[in-house]
Amino acid sequence: MIEVLEAGLFTTIQDSGRAGYQKYGVSVGGAVDTVAHRLANIVIGNDENDATLEMTLQGAAFHFREAALLSITGGDMQPRIDGVPVPMWRPVYVHKGNELRFGNAVKGARTYIAVAGGFQADEFLGSASTYLQAGFGGHEGRAFQKGGTLERNRSSAMSERIVDQLTEKRINGPFAASDWWVSDMAVPMNNQGEAIRVFEGRHHHLFEEESIRSFTEEAYQVDTKSDRMGIRLKGEPLNLSVKEEIISEPVTFGTIQVPQNGQPIVLLADRQTTGGYPKLAQVASADFSKLGQVKPGDKVRFMMIPHREAERLLLEQEQYIRWCRSAIRRKVEEGHI
Amino acid sequence: MKHIIEPLGDQSLFIIVGEEISPDIHHRVQAIVEEMDATWITEMVPSYTGVAVYYDAMQLRKTYPHSSPYERAAAYVSACIDSIAGREASSGRTIDIPVCYGGDDFGPDLPAVAEHNGLTEDEVIEKHTSREYLVYMLGFAPGFPFLGGMDGEIAMPRKEEPRLKIPAGSVGIAGSQTGVYPLETPGGWQLIGRTPLSLFLPEKTPPSYLQPGDKVRFFSVTREAYEQWEEEE
Numbered sequence: 001m002i003e004v005l006e007a008g009l010f011t012t013i014q015d016s017g018r019a020g021y022q023k024y025g026v027s028v029g030g031a032v033d034t035v036a037h038r039l040a041n042i043v044i045g046n047d048e049n050d051a052t053l054e055m056t057l058q059g060a061a062f063h064f065r066e067a068a069l070l071s072i073t074g075g076d077m078q079p080r081i082d083g084v085p086v087p088m089w090r091p092v093y094v095h096k097g098n099e100l101r102f103g104n105a106v107k108g109a110r111t112y113i114a115v116a117g118g119f120q121a122d123e124f125l126g127s128a129s130t131y132l133q134a135g136f137g138g139h140e141g142r143a144f145q146k147g148g149t150l151e152r153n154r155s156s157a158m159s160e161r162i163v164d165q166l167t168e169k170r171i172n173g174p175f176a177a178s179d180w181w182v183s184d185m186a187v188p189m190n191n192q193g194e195a196i197r198v199f200e201g202r203h204h205h206l207f208e209e210e211s212i213r214s215f216t217e218e219a220y221q222v223d224t225k226s227d228r229m230g231i232r233l234k235g236e237p238l239n240l241s242v243k244e245e246i247i248s249e250p251v252t253f254g255t256i257q258v259p260q261n262g263q264p265i266v267l268l269a270d271r272q273t274t275g276g277y278p279k280l281a282q283v284a285s286a287d288f289s290k291l292g293q294v295k296p297g298d299k300v301r302f303m304m305i306p307h308r309e310a311e312r313l314l315l316e317q318e319q320y321i322r323w324c325r326s327a328i329r330r331k332v333e334e335g336h337i
Numbered sequence: 338m339k340h341i342i343e344p345l346g347d348q349s350l351f352i353i354v355g356e357e358i359s360p361d362i363h364h365r366v367q368a369i370v371e372e373m374d375a376t377w378i379t380e381m382v383p384s385y386t387g388v389a390v391y392y393d394a395m396q397l398r399k400t401y402p403h404s405s406p407y408e409r410a411a412a413y414v415s416a417c418i419d420s421i422a423g424r425e426a427s428s429g430r431t432i433d434i435p436v437c438y439g440g441d442d443f444g445p446d447l448p449a450v451a452e453h454n455g456l457t458e459d460e461v462i463e464k465h466t467s468r469e470y471l472v473y474m475l476g477f478a479p480g481f482p483f484l485g486g487m488d489g490e491i492a493m494p495r496k497e498e499p500r501l502k503i504p505a506g507s508v509g510i511a512g513s514q515t516g517v518y519p520l521e522t523p524g525g526w527q528l529i530g531r532t533p534l535s536l537f538l539p540e541k542t543p544p545s546y547l548q549p550g551d552k553v554r555f556f557s558v559t560r561e562a563y564e565q566w567e568e569e570e
Binding site: 019020021022023024025026027124125133134136199202247248249250251252253254255272273274282284285307308310311313314315318 | 343344345346347348349351356357358379380381382383384385386387389391394395398405406407474475476477478479480481483519520522537539542543544545548549
């Protein structure tokens with residue numbers, strides 16, 4: 001069992017989302033940085049959809065009442081176990097009785113913790129993701145509070161092997177970690193300052209030419225009102241050249257909508273299923289991680305690419321994740337830790 | 338059937354079959370949803386003017402290593418729409434929804450809606466219960482129906498200051514639309530009554546009492562009947 005000593009600013013249980021129920025108005029939800037979430041699972045031998053913890057801007061603190069295999073990915077919240085810095089993006093075996101503490105995010109905004117077997121969580125419509133609007137799923141349908149506890153599900157055979165190998169490693173300290181890790185170079189949040197790649201949205205042509213120019217030439221600042229539903233941006237207003245009434249229609253992760261005030265909103269995991277604002281652009285899936293790691297005050301820039309290129313980037317990213325999975329399996333089979 | 342297919346994301350597309358809110362376009366949307374069936378389709382979301390299709394780009398790439406997943410998906414969708422030709426979508430169910438109209442707690446805006454339209458409160462109720470409404474789509478919140486077909490004589494714009502909390506079951510009017518709140522949420526609709534029925538059914542599959550294509554009729558019940566209904570729910 002794991003005790004939550006400090007809950008952090010906003011910590012929820014998430015998985016890869018609740019697909020298939022949007023036609024009933026149910027949000028997809030799930031981890032905002034899905035790549036970090038999936039890799040957290042993959043490096044410790046979990047199913048990539050297993051439930052992880054998503055922490056936001058300010059991390060939590062945990063007391064391990066039993067030993068556990070875990071991994072930390074996403075934004076850097078300077079994790080420490082009993083005061084010793086913990087390396088990220090790799091399996092870590094923490095001993096019984098130790099404390100894992102996180103600070104504020106010094107890089108990125110969201111950090112993921114996975115444990116072998118995944119966290120036990122309330123399932124709702126086939127997903128463990130916390131559905132805040134309805135109060136279902138995850139941990140009682142809400143964010144963690146101080147004093148909560150977490151349990152793990154049964155570990156996979158591969159997780160057991162990783163545990164065996166890490167416990168054989170002779171290390172003086174509160175935890176043991178592998179020498180290998182998943183290269184975080186592949187994770188776009190480390191390319192801060194690089195533009196977020198988008199392609200044209202359905203209503204792109206309804207915007208003034210000058211607005212279309214501003215959108216890719218000016219920087220937009222992330223507003224403090226941003227949350228898991230969307231990133232609210234502030235900057236040069238974006239105006240329609242034709243005032244057209246938009247009929248509500250489906251929106252997705254990364255859809256950039258522009259309400260009447262001209263300030264764009266980038267939709268994230270907890271977005272509503274449909275929207276009635278004009279869609280200026282759509283973020284490429286390969287840059288969703290980047291979206292998940294921006295924080296209030298950050299400046300973001302957008303770069304227009306063709307849809308075909310976005311599709312190519314997505315397939316490339318999926319190939320990389322698949323490669324990670326098989327490379328790790330090989331490492332574990334060969335006993336390299 | 339005339340249609341346009343456009344990318345929504347890079348793992349989803351949007352089929353557009355019309356430009357307005359009408360039962361005819363809705364039936365086309367429903368017919369398309371009923372026709373499509375492929376293992377790589379992960380989700381379909383019907384709306385007023387079209388259907389969003391979410392697809393597994395990796396699975397399409399595996400099956401067709403040399404093509405764009407989007408183009409493959411679009412070609413399939415196009416062929417499906419062509420095969421529908423004049424076939425009609427199956428007609429939806431008709432569902433009666435009891436509403437206790439008026440009162441400071443259930444329908445605090447009923448007097449304002451009446452005054453705005455130069456009607457009595459009873460006339461507003463009369464007009465609200467005399468129509469059959471079509472469930473065009475669900476959205477905004479789980480189980481929230483976007484209903485069409487309201488009498489224009491009881492229309493009223495949203496409140497300028499949205500309420501922070503609208504109780505579940507509230508029946509409201511926004512412009513020429515009417516709807517029912519399935520969950521307690523903030524909102525700007527003019528509230529005219531409340532239903533004891535739960536539109537969001539978290540323990541059931543599907544989790545929504547209403548489905549796109551259903552027809553809805555409201556009928557007026559007394560407060561006693563409302564309370565009895567609520568107990569049975």
